Amino acid sequence: MNRTRIEWCDYSWGPITGCKHGCWYCYAKKLTQRFPKNFPNGFEPTFYPERLKEPWNLKKPSKIFVCSISDLFGAWIPQGWRDQVLESIEKCPVKHTFILLTKAPENILKTVRWARFPDNVWVGATVTTYNDIAKIEALKQVSARIKFISFEPLLGPIIHPDRPGGIKDIYLLQGLQWIIIGKLTGSRKVKLQRSWVIDLLEEARFFKIPVFLKDNLGWSEQRREWPE
DSSP states (O other): EEOOOOOOOSSSEEEEBOOOOOOTTTTTHHHHOOOGGTTTTTTTTEOOOTTGGGGGGHHHHHHHHHTBBBBBOOSSSOHHHHHHHHHHHHOOSSOOOOEEEESOGGGGHHHHOOOOOOTTEEEEEESSSSGGGGHHHHHHEEESSEEEEEEESSSSOOSOOOOOOOOOSSSSTOOSSSEOOOOOOOOSSSOOOHHHHHHHHHHHHHHHHOOEEOOOOOOOOOOOOOOO
């Protein structure tokens, strides 16, 4: 487990690494290529049972990003691996905040035995464009105290301006407790449009949803709000 420069957490924890989503912008895959000695199997899904109790050794309650170089709810993750990670979270003697972030929220209800996630487990989904908004609805079906969306990298408009009659999507964020917004870094393939962010901020303000703006947006306004 490592200290991390990700602004919204204190540590990243990798009992599982590797992913098969195949996202062209993936920072995690580049990380495994940059440090091959730390990732002997490259970006192939790999389980490290010896890391399961690493959060137990931290005495101070911290925000921990779980499987930051994988996707705990990816369809390729063996159920036994997933169960062991969740069991370690459930039994951890220190009251950390465990942050789960997935690109496959539709798999959560199929793969988790909990009727409701523990209150110290935040559950989120990554959404990058309007084409991903079904993931928001899938996440809303999950029973958790904190449900959030990470709009990073934001690759296109989310609040669609071209609905029939010119009506924007409404209530898209209703029922969420937090959103994160960040841009694509290290590539010029997609240029962030300010309007994409402003539309999200307006809807978040309407529903009184805390917003965390990543530093990579380069905005003069710094918003680092947290769910309660």
